[in-house]
Amino acid sequence: MADTAIFDVDGTLVDTNYQHALALYRAFRHFDITLPMWRLHRAIGMGGDQIIAHVGGDEIERRHGSELREAWVEEFDKMIDEVRPFDGAHDLMEAVKSRGFRLVLASSGQSKHVDHFLDLIDGKSLADAYTTSDDVEASKPEPDLVATALEKVDGASGVMIGDSTWDCIAAGKLDVPSLAVRTGGFSVEELTDAGAERVFDSLRELADKLDDTPLARSAR
Incomplete structure (x- = not known):
């Protein structure tokens, strides 16, 4: 049994994936490089x-590389006010917290973006800890983010909740089970092939079915 719930933020709790894809596309265009969306x-x-x-x-x-990352941030910043939380984000975190889990909001994003997103979901009122890019040497699909999330709360074992294949792959490298939601636009097959134990269409569906997941009850 797990004692820590590790929530990805971008694409899982807040609706950012398509803004990120568009910002990355525009960043490459700064250098006359066109990649398919x-x-x-x-x-x-x-x-x-x-x-x-x-x-x-x-x-x-x-x-x-460095200039592209700077351009990506520049382009994303133009759209950040369009980002909204997914329906049920705060309620799901509250439900998981009420079952005794330590709650870590795990993002490898920049601090200014993470702060903005946590404000959107009132995450700091519930989270025991959260992460930013400052906390890890290598981001997903490397497992550093998952390991750091557990370390921040002295967690013995965790469950990863994410929206992308990279969340599931990173968790799997540490034998941490993962649950996936389709909020990031990935298919059921992509997510299960990456290691997700269960895939849900929405945060509301996951909240309704917590009893059928490793988030049913904490080991604490």
Whole structure:
């Protein structure tokens, strides 16, 4: 049994994936590079230190990596006021917390973005801890974020709740079970193939079915 619930933020609790994909597309266009949006979307959820090489190749990372990440942030900042929380985000966190779990909101995003998103979902009133890119050396699909989340609350075992394949892969590297919601735009098959134990269409559905998941009751 787990004692810690680790919630991804971007794409899971707040609706950001398509803004991120568009911002990344526009960032590449700063350098006259055009990549297909569908491929960019499939990489969203991977951390900024990983994603440029993944979608553009090692040569683009070497030549433009830092500037592309800066442009991505610049373009995303233009859309950040459009970001809204998903229906039921705060209620789900509250339900999980009430079952005795430590609650960590695990993001590898920039501090200014994480703060904004946590305000949208009133996350700081419930979370025992949260993470930003400052807390990890390597982001998803590496497992650093999951490990850091557990360390921040002295958790013995966790459950990862995310929206992307990268959440599930990162958790699986530490044998942490993962639950996925389709809020990020990934298919059931993609998420289960990446290691998700269960996939839910929405946060409301997950909240309604907590008793059928590892979040039914905490080990604490």
